[in-house]
Amino acid sequence: MVYIDKEACKGCGICISVCPKNILAFTKDLNQKGVPYPKMIDEDKCTLCENCMIYCPDFAVVVKKDDK
């Protein structure tokens, strides 16, 4: 499962761009920093590849393999 800490996010969009399945997208809402943050749009397609986690410069994404 992919967890996104929306308040740690700075809205750079990197996680969205490195997802091979194209299943992350910005929300219309803003976090307390005033930036849009990513949301999972199609969980079933997620391969748990961890790209979104390891590329996030702000450690805002966690991919957990054992709780899908």
Next chain:
Amino acid sequence: MEKKINHPLQKYFRGPINYTTCPGCGNGIISQAILWAIEDLAMDFDKFAFVSGIGCSGWIPSPSYNTDVLHVTHGRSIAFATGLKLATPNIKVIVTAGDGDTSAIGGNHFIHACRRNIDLTMICVNNQIYGMTGGQVAPSTPYHSKTTTTPYGSIERPFDLSQVAISAGATMVARWTTFQARQLRKSIAKAILHNGFSFIEIISQCPVQYGKVIGKRNNAVDMLMDYKNRSINVRKAKKLSPDEVKDKIVVGEFIEDKQVPELTQEVKRLRKEAVSRCQK
């Protein structure tokens, strides 16, 4: 999905992970690569010490990593790290430095650490600019770049930092961009185990100060995709003409030489020899 859950690398931090870098800065990706490498090696974090200088890259370990961290003056991180390593050879010393830190003010320390082959792991964040101070030209800024201090385009040719390290005698040298985060993680792990001076150069996005130089201001994604498109592995690059690789970023592990004597061991040997000479 939006539930707060601890990051697997949280244990390496003193408190909550809270980098003050600009959105999309490559520093955080590099921080992860360093910590994932240590995680992969399953080594005790207390057996590491980090040394960093002044610059945005200096804040990768400082003050947040939960082990010994020395945050020293601009350009002098290798000098401090050399002292630290000679005094406590059983500690793994990792230097994180900027491209300016490494090759401008700290250039002399850099080449001599390579030549001495002291067992340090140097992580050089090459964002091709002086990030922290507002986007001034660095010795690694591409030719013709319009920076704060070169408004008509820079007229000096840049250093190829990895090639400088190789020429100066470093015994392990690799270069990646932040796009190759997985390869970077593996090379850092290798560098930590390497007994000698290892130099890992990372071409890293500074969307704020370098982004504006190349018309990609605040656009970390475009910078990362540009790295993806322009990176070429050294094995492939060797088969091409200089013209064909001109606009590419040559990445990969360049050298790994295990035969060269390492400085702290040379000091140890010398001490032993001196003692046995006195006893004769």
